Amino acid sequence: MSRRSGILEFAVLGLLRESPMHGYELRKRLNTSLGVFRAFSYGTLYPCLKALVASGWLIEETAGAPEGVPAAALTGRRAKIVYRLTAAGKEHFEELLAHSGPDAWEDEHFGVRFAFFGQTSRDVRMRVLEGRRSRLEERLERMRTSLARSRERMDDYTLELQRHGMESVEREVRWLNELIESERAGRDQRPTGSAAQDKKNQSGDTGGLPRHRGGSRPDPSDDTTT
């Protein structure tokens, strides 16, 4: 019954913070926003939603458009279940964003967190980025020593595999460095191209962060598009 799954819970909460949605649409958004790192199926999502409702982070809405529901959700067709974040849920999400558990630096966890960076403070972002970086550096270190110890026993392909793997991790670290740099030095300094550029591209405000759904947003033109 404890269909929870950490990341999924986190991601659902994050997406619902923007606006209430059906499970169906939620899944689509999930798989495009986070697509690179993760994809979820209904078999995971629906039970998880139930669990979140049970915890009080979400409420279900079934009736005919209880105010906030975006018209799109029931353009005439019989309303299904719309999930909406409760106040408690919002709080919980913020909590999760800030207090990253020990898994927060793992590949997928990090990816998902990153996708919601727009909803948190620079402090938290820095913590997460640096945590991730040091995790990767440890990994690199382990790879290096392990490679050094067994290199003679490996054939060339295995070696190449290892080399390429390390190179990828190193690239990842460089990317993080750029992001950290950019956060540190930057006001708005949103990542573009290869991050860490000092050009003239701040979008106006200096103080903060690229508020989620940053400058661009909202024409509610299409709902489903994604």
Next chain:
Amino acid sequence: MSRRSGILEFAVLGLLRESPMHGYELRKRLNTSLGVFRAFSYGTLYPCLKALVASGWLIEETAGAPEGVPAAALTGRRAKIVYRLTAAGKEHFEELLAHSGPDAWEDEHFGVRFAFFGQTSRDVRMRVLEGRRSRLEERLERMRTSLARSRERMDDYTLELQRHGMESVEREVRWLNELIESERAGRDQRPTGSAAQDKKNQSGDTGGLPRHRGGSRPDPSDDTTT
């Protein structure tokens, strides 16, 4: 009971082709040879070994050094279970190497296959590399269109995440291109540094492949460098 797991089975067979081993050592080798992509625990390995024995791909040896067993396996200590590949097992492995199922191009599957490239023919290698490449290219295409469709609705961090993800995949494709190039043009042409170099580094034989445990191994100058 079907503790089989495709990749693990494949990897176990591949490692045991080199020499018989205990489950214990097998796991260590598993986690260093394939370390970048995969790690397995005993909870997975032992049941899988039993299943492989049941299938006839392996046999267990318990007695006191039935010939081929590497001395190391029982230097005095009471012999545990040593797993040895049967003829049928060898055949099965070769079959698996060549006839890659439809999953063969997925991340992990590919990684593991690659680690055993030394044990197969150039033809097979080419097939696998090209299969992997086209899989990644499809992925890239999907990412591109999906990004194009929803780019305005994404905040900058999500966007950066997407960008970085695509870049990684692109790099992977370039790597594959180099490998393919190198296989195509190459006799021995083992991958070194960034592959695809035409220098003077063939290790002698021309006809084949870097026979596993090949004679070359990149100058042990620096270990960690890359």
Next chain:
DNA sequence: TTCGTCATGTAATGGGTTACATGATTAC
């Protein structure tokens, strides 16, 4: 009326981990 897609769910299965239970052997 049939097809696509919206929409919600569940049961069977897969593939894996952690933590535990157990004990021998080696090195100090």
Next chain:
DNA sequence: GTAATCATGTAACCCATTACATGACGAA
């Protein structure tokens, strides 16, 4: 004698996917 590491296993979860069951709605 005591700690590390070799060595083998299992039971209790965890997390997710697939395939299925069900049905409404809109458009051709």
